[in-house]
Amino acid sequence: MDCENVMTVTIKRPAPAAAPPKAKSPLRYRLSSWDLKFSPYLYISPFFLLFALVGLFPLVYTFWVSLHDWHLLKGQGEFIGLGNFATVLQDRFFWNSLGNTMSIFLLSAIPQLIGALFIAAVLDQNLRAKTFWRMSVLLPYVVTPVAVAMIFTNMFGEEQGLINNVLGNFGIDPVNWRTDTLPSHIAIATMVNWRWTGYNALILLAAMQAVPRDIYESAAIDGAGAFRRFFSITLPSIRPTMIFVIITSTIGGLQIFAEPRLFDPTDPGGPQRNFQTTVLYLWEMGFQRNNFGKASAIAWLLFLLIVIIGIVNFSISKRIASADSKKPTNRAQRRAEGKRK
Amino acid sequence: MSILEKNTAGNKTSAPSRPGRPFRQRIFGNGLKPGYLTYGLLLAFFLGSAYPLWWSVVVGSRTNEALGLDWPPLLPGGNFWTNVGEVFDTIPFWTALGNSILISTIITVSVVTFSTLAGYAFAKLKFRGNGVLMVAVVATMAIPTQLGIIPLFMVMRTFGWTGEIGAVIIPTLVTAFGVFFMRQYLVDVIPDELIESARMDGANMIRTFWHVALPAAKPAMAILSLFTFMMAWTDFLWPLLVLNADNPTLQTALSQLQSSRYVDYSVVLTGAALATIPLLVLFVLAGKQLISGIMQGAVKG
Numbered sequence: 001m002d003c004e005n006v007m008t009v010t011i012k013r014p015a016p017a018a019a020p021p022k023a024k025s026p027l028r029y030r031l032s033s034w035d036l037k038f039s040p041y042l043y044i045s046p047f048f049l050l051f052a053l054v055g056l057f058p059l060v061y062t063f064w065v066s067l068h069d070w071h072l073l074k075g076q077g078e079f080i081g082l083g084n085f086a087t088v089l090q091d092r093f094f095w096n097s098l099g100n101t102m103s104i105f106l107l108s109a110i111p112q113l114i115g116a117l118f119i120a121a122v123l124d125q126n127l128r129a130k131t132f133w134r135m136s137v138l139l140p141y142v143v144t145p146v147a148v149a150m151i152f153t154n155m156f157g158e159e160q161g162l163i164n165n166v167l168g169n170f171g172i173d174p175v176n177w178r179t180d181t182l183p184s185h186i187a188i189a190t191m192v193n194w195r196w197t198g199y200n201a202l203i204l205l206a207a208m209q210a211v212p213r214d215i216y217e218s219a220a221i222d223g224a225g226a227f228r229r230f231f232s233i234t235l236p237s238i239r240p241t242m243i244f245v246i247i248t249s250t251i252g253g254l255q256i257f258a259e260p261r262l263f264d265p266t267d268p269g270g271p272q273r274n275f276q277t278t279v280l281y282l283w284e285m286g287f288q289r290n291n292f293g294k295a296s297a298i299a300w301l302l303f304l305l306i307v308i309i310g311i312v313n314f315s316i317s318k319r320i321a322s323a324d325s326k327k328p329t330n331r332a333q334r335r336a337e338g339k340r341k
Numbered sequence: 342m343s344i345l346e347k348n349t350a351g352n353k354t355s356a357p358s359r360p361g362r363p364f365r366q367r368i369f370g371n372g373l374k375p376g377y378l379t380y381g382l383l384l385a386f387f388l389g390s391a392y393p394l395w396w397s398v399v400v401g402s403r404t405n406e407a408l409g410l411d412w413p414p415l416l417p418g419g420n421f422w423t424n425v426g427e428v429f430d431t432i433p434f435w436t437a438l439g440n441s442i443l444i445s446t447i448i449t450v451s452v453v454t455f456s457t458l459a460g461y462a463f464a465k466l467k468f469r470g471n472g473v474l475m476v477a478v479v480a481t482m483a484i485p486t487q488l489g490i491i492p493l494f495m496v497m498r499t500f501g502w503t504g505e506i507g508a509v510i511i512p513t514l515v516t517a518f519g520v521f522f523m524r525q526y527l528v529d530v531i532p533d534e535l536i537e538s539a540r541m542d543g544a545n546m547i548r549t550f551w552h553v554a555l556p557a558a559k560p561a562m563a564i565l566s567l568f569t570f571m572m573a574w575t576d577f578l579w580p581l582l583v584l585n586a587d588n589p590t591l592q593t594a595l596s597q598l599q600s601s602r603y604v605d606y607s608v609v610l611t612g613a614a615l616a617t618i619p620l621l622v623l624f625v626l627a628g629k630q631l632i633s634g635i636m637q638g639a640v641k642g
Contacts (some may be wrong), residue, residue: 001396002403003563032545035545035546036546037468039466039546039547040462040464040466040467040468040471041462041468043458043459043461043462043466043550044458044459044460044462044463044474045457046455046515047455047456047458047459047478047515047520048474048519050455050514050515051481051515051517054489054493054511054512054513054514054515055481055484055489055517056375056481056484057489057492058488058489058492058493059484059488059489061489061492062488062489063490064490065491065492065495066522067627080621119386122379122382122383122386123383125375125379126375127375127379127383131628131629131632133386133387134385134389134632135624135628135629135632136383136390136391137386137387137390138390138624138628138631138632139390139391139394140390140393140394141571141621142571142620142621143393143394143615143617143620144575144577144592144617144619144620145575145577145617146575146577146592146595146596146613146616147397147595147617148393149599150395150397150595150599150609150610150612151393151610151613152393153396153599154396154397154400154408154609154610155396157394157408157562157606160405160408160409161408162396162408162413165408165409165410165411165412165413166412166413168411169411169412194389194390194393197427198348198386198390199635201635202635202636203631203635205636206637223570226472245518247353249487254485255485255487257578258577258578258592258596259489259579261577261596262596262599262600265596265599265604266600279487279578282487283578285580286490286491286494287582290493292495295491296491299487299488299489299490299491300488302485302487302488303484303485303488305483
């Protein structure tokens with residue numbers, strides 16, 4: 001809608017008629033046009049003002065802090081340029097934390113995506129009590145990460161944990177869920193997966209339901225088997241949604257804090273830092289070791305990592321997509337996408 | 342796997358059921374009705390979702406001895422109220438609950454109000470810079486909040502706000518996601534003619550917003566409220582930094598149970614179960630809206 005035009009029309013319209021309207025004094029006219037011109041800015045300004053204050057300023061200021069020796073209590077020290085970045089990049093604990101983050105991320109993102117696809121495919125049927133089943137897969141989402149961490153920390157207990165007890169009944173030796181690297185990563189990934197798989201399944205389910213059913217019918221008539229239909233129709237059709245799920249789970253996965261923090265309450269990240277994630281290391285650097293300068297450098301490196309992985313994610317999924325669309329279902333897929341919009 | 346595929350796809354294609362194989366059909370389903378296998382899988386998903394929560398109730402109502410049993414107990418014991426008393430003695434549970442409710446409510450009201458205003462402006466009003474500013478909003482969605490905790494903490498300390506719940510509220514008064522979400526919703530939902538005719542009738546901008554945009558925005562506002570409330574309620578890192586043990590949120594208070602020197606797991610799990618009740622109530626009341634919100638967001642986003 002073009003507001004300016006509407007305005008002039010409103011003013012001009014009565015002119016040919018008998019009496020020019022008594023209202024619309026110049027002041028009122030001016031107020032009205034100001035209203036029109038400035039209201040949009042008024043409506044968006046609270047967001048931008050507050051965001052500048054609590055989003056943008058911290059971002060920029062973090063970089064400023066990272067260029068200094070900066071102590072939690074003593075405050076700003078000497079300007080040291082990129083010195084903090086150099087130290088952090090040579091810090092083996094930093095690389096350790098990156099490795100742990102990536103490992104936990106992969107252990108959660110991949111099974112989560114596959115699991116969510118599977119659950120969504122099961123839910124994408126003519127079910128009885130639809131809402132109940134959907135709610136049942138979403139249930140873990142309402143348990144907060146802190147509560148999830150507490151429950152699973154208990155289940156993964158090394159000496160008296162539910163899982164080791166049950167394994168023991170089958171003659172399997174207890175697993176060192178907290179002290180060994182890979183088991184601890186699996187335990188933490190399990191917490192993340194338990195909370196998020198159902199949520200992602202619902203997102204994928206929504207996309208699957210937007211695929212017109214007649215595409216499946218004609219594919220079946222053409223002799224495409226069930227597997228073929230799933231991989232050639234369903235997956236390419238829900239591609240944008242899968243990219244969305246992958247990207248959000250990347251941003252979330254690289255930032256997990258509550259789960260590793262509470263998995264070992266005494267040592268941040270386990271006795272050997274064997275599951276210390278980067279955010280946990282950032283926290284330790286800033287608020288345990290009080291080195292704000294180095295912590296800020298870690299924050300920025302983490303940010304860059306998230307951006308890079310985001311770009312990699314995006315380009316990989318794009319390439320997969322373009323490979324897919326060369327298959328014969330191309331037309332069907334496009335039709336599906338068109339319908340969704 | 343292949344069995345399931347057959348089943349799922351069988352439904353989608355609504356292929357005619359194979360005659361003479363009633364047993365197969367009952368298990369795998371025919372074209373129209375999913376079979377036992379589907380419901381078996383769904384039941385398994387349900388059990389997997391519910392079991393850890395149930396486990397927290399089982400252990401939370403027993404003593405630590407429950408953890409030593411070879412086979413995990415399936416039913417709750419009689420120690421629940423003792424453990425609840427222990428939780429209340431260890432952490433300021435009611436203060437924490439009150440704080441969490443207050444913080445989440447204020448954040449929700451603020452985010453939804455400002456997001457609706459800005460989302461409406463971006464979706465339906467023409468002004469210079471509309472496109473560029475919207476791109477800025479989308480770009481900021483990718484910025485992880487944890488990046489800014491150090492300056493934010495310094496600001497809070499300078500103003501002496503650490504320890505106050507205001508310090509938790511202020512950084513989350515607006516979210517880029519909220520603006521994006523409201524814009525995506527409103528752009529389709531309000532016909533331009535409706536705004537035009539309101540203007541013709543002499544309504545000024547804010548009246549137009551109030552009488553045209555707001556009623557149309559209500560469903561999306563409800564969904565955004567739910568998600569914002571959840572986000573504020575589950576936040577852990579930031580409250581952990583700026584609040585102290587006497588005036589915590591529910592999440593930071595719970596974590597104290599786990600961090601105490603002598604960890605009594607049955608008490609820890611009682612706390613986890615207690616803290617889950619408020620959101621569980623919300624889930625029972627608004628679960629349908631939550632589901633439709635997630636599913637709508639998927640198609641739109």
